[in-house]
Amino acid sequence: LIEVRGLKKIYTTGDVSVEALKGINLSISNDEFVAVMGASGSGKSTFMNILGCLDSPTEGEYYLEGSPVNSFSKDKLAEIRNSTIGFVFQGFNLLSRTTALDNVELPLLYSLESAKSSKKQDTKKIAKRALENLGLSDRIHHYPNQLSGGQQQRVAIARALVSQPSLILADEPTGNLDSRTSVEIMAVFQKLNEQGISIVLVTHEMDIAQYAKRIVEFRDGHILRDHMVPRQ
Amino acid sequence: LIEVRGLKKIYTTGDVSVEALKGINLSISNDEFVAVMGASGSGKSTFMNILGCLDSPTEGEYYLEGSPVNSFSKDKLAEIRNSTIGFVFQGFNLLSRTTALDNVELPLLYSLESAKSSKKQDTKKIAKRALENLGLSDRIHHYPNQLSGGQQQRVAIARALVSQPSLILADEPTGNLDSRTSVEIMAVFQKLNEQGISIVLVTHEMDIAQYAKRIVEFRDGHILRDHMVPRQ
Ligand SMILES: Nc1ncnc2c1ncn2[C@@H]1O[C@H](COP(=O)(O)OP(=O)(O)OP(=O)(O)O)[C@@H](O)[C@H]1O
Ligand SMILES: Nc1ncnc2c1ncn2[C@@H]1O[C@H](COP(=O)(O)OP(=O)(O)OP(=O)(O)O)[C@@H](O)[C@H]1O
Ligand SMILES: [Mg+2]
Ligand SMILES: [Mg+2]
Numbered sequence: 001l002i003e004v005r006g007l008k009k010i011y012t013t014g015d016v017s018v019e020a021l022k023g024i025n026l027s028i029s030n031d032e033f034v035a036v037m038g039a040s041g042s043g044k045s046t047f048m049n050i051l052g053c054l055d056s057p058t059e060g061e062y063y064l065e066g067s068p069v070n071s072f073s074k075d076k077l078a079e080i081r082n083s084t085i086g087f088v089f090q091g092f093n094l095l096s097r098t099t100a101l102d103n104v105e106l107p108l109l110y111s112l113e114s115a116k117s118s119k120k121q122d123t124k125k126i127a128k129r130a131l132e133n134l135g136l137s138d139r140i141h142h143y144p145n146q147l148s149g150g151q152q153q154r155v156a157i158a159r160a161l162v163s164q165p166s167l168i169l170a171d172e173p174t175g176n177l178d179s180r181t182s183v184e185i186m187a188v189f190q191k192l193n194e195q196g197i198s199i200v201l202v203t204h205e206m207d208i209a210q211y212a213k214r215i216v217e218f219r220d221g222h223i224l225r226d227h228m229v230p231r232q
Numbered sequence: 233l234i235e236v237r238g239l240k241k242i243y244t245t246g247d248v249s250v251e252a253l254k255g256i257n258l259s260i261s262n263d264e265f266v267a268v269m270g271a272s273g274s275g276k277s278t279f280m281n282i283l284g285c286l287d288s289p290t291e292g293e294y295y296l297e298g299s300p301v302n303s304f305s306k307d308k309l310a311e312i313r314n315s316t317i318g319f320v321f322q323g324f325n326l327l328s329r330t331t332a333l334d335n336v337e338l339p340l341l342y343s344l345e346s347a348k349s350s351k352k353q354d355t356k357k358i359a360k361r362a363l364e365n366l367g368l369s370d371r372i373h374h375y376p377n378q379l380s381g382g383q384q385q386r387v388a389i390a391r392a393l394v395s396q397p398s399l400i401l402a403d404e405p406t407g408n409l410d411s412r413t414s415v416e417i418m419a420v421f422q423k424l425n426e427q428g429i430s431i432v433l434v435t436h437e438m439d440i441a442q443y444a445k446r447i448v449e450f451r452d453g454h455i456l457r458d459h460m461v462p463r464q
Contacts, residue, residue: 013373013374016373039413040380040382040385040409041380041382042410090381091381141246141248142245146243146245148273148277149277149403149404150272153272154272171381172381172407175404175408176272176322176407177436178271178274178436179436179437179438181271182436204411204414206411
């Protein structure tokens, strides 16, 4: 599903360069559930942004489902970002002037234009259900600044799941959630993975990483360790 | 130090009301180190915003150092927010068009105007040191969007500490930090508490709460439990 070779990312600020990724080699097959861990600033989000086709590497190759991503057209990339991949951002990235319901509906409107599934009137229903599944049925018309941190995070998760992507990239999806809600979210992810959806999840909490089947540890732009999680 | 009685907070959105706090009674003395826990949406940040004089209750009283906060002048409130209290926001609240160094310097510039300590040329030095203490010496000229999630969080923490406040209110200060950095941050908080600084810290991680001396548990706008942490 995912193949990266010699992935490098260098950010240049004025005359200062930061080498966020220093040569990542990694393969992730279909149905995998991978946890990505590592120190703050070790390159996890940079890696996720490249996997999610939201940013491109300075060097190296990224193959998604066998095809080189740098060969994809603008349309193909947009379709991947909105339908194939569900992305939960570390900072939520909700539109502040848009209600929870409309934020979650967005990926569906894109697929609508690209003549994928559901009719227009269904998209609001589908978005509503996604929010209900995350315990937000009585917050659907709230704006992000009218939601608690954990509620904003759950809206971001609902948005990532709503178009039933085949790959979920979640960057610290439980950072703002209490233990009980975190366990509920991880149960949702586990169920989706059992149904065949591939998941790559960044977390700094070992309890959360234990839900995955494999842990990849980043350190200073490199992969330090890559091992299977012993079955519980 | 802190005395709240019958604290209520109701948010009204259109014709819908949300009762975020339903009558909080709580006392916190000097030198205390209190962890606030509870489910997502249970009222923790709302409570912290009122304690931090960033918002006012719909009902009830809040006494800070014996005086009723609702009697404070605008200037007194501004001084409290910038010098007396160091606030770490759940969402960081960094100014996006401002470098890490300048973000951290802000509270000092306020005290400067109010003819408190340090001369102008020192404020940049003091801010620089605060960032160095949190391992960000090589990021001081970066803008927030050029920083990782955990680095942004550390800038927010540096800003809260820079004016040497007597009370620190930290809302999920380790949510985006790896375990090692979290432990370092908690060690800083413990050291400050031993020096007499009072700390109220919201967290959803029990490991983090264990650093505190007392745990107050919120549920649905109420205080469910309030107990001391057994000495380790
Ligand atoms: N500005 C607002 N307008 C309307 N409702 C609000 C507003 N701010 C918060 N709320 C609601 O008040 C309740 C309490 O919010 P609060 O942010 O205090 O929760 P919290 O305990 O900090 O949650 P979390 O752990 O998710 O950060 C939530 O249900 C939230 O939806
Ligand atoms: N736009 C940018 N410009 C300059 N440097 C950047 C930029 N984005 C990230 N960096 C730097 O690249 C490094 C890796 O950042 P990244 O966000 O990938 O780390 P991370 O592992 O996700 O960290 P965290 O756990 O704190 O979220 C960091 O040192 C950061 O300062
Ligand atoms: Mg990150
Ligand atoms: Mg909160």
